[in-house]
Amino acid sequence: MVIEDLAVQNIVRNHSLARAISDAGWRDLRTMLEYKAGWYGRDVVAVDRWYPSSKTCSSCGALVEKLPLNIREWACACGAVHDRDVNATRNVLAAGLAVIACGDGVRPPRS
Ligand SMILES: [Zn+2]
Secondary structure, three states, X not given: XXXXXXXXXXXXXXXXXXXXXXXXXXXXXXXXXXXXXXXXXXXXXXEOOOOOOOOEOOOOOOEOOOOOOOOOEEEOOOOOEEEHHHHXXXXXXXXXXXXXXXXXXOOOOOO
């Protein structure tokens, strides 16, 4: 499983997202993912929070300079049109699989 290690404290500073994010219990979710993955011999990889998952084209790898949060869909110069969240999900999965394959960039599991 691949998750994005987001800085929740920074996200909740965005007032339109604060309540939804605060209610979600992300730390508990991550803790449960990690111990349940451990039961089944699976890995949980947390992709670094600074990885630009939303701003990277999942088709060609190009990086857009700015992508304000209100932009939900965008077109890359390569012609790919992305839903912001679907694109970020594809990039996070690819980054996590690369981490598993290369063994690089894995953060130590939370204790
Ligand atoms: Zn592209």
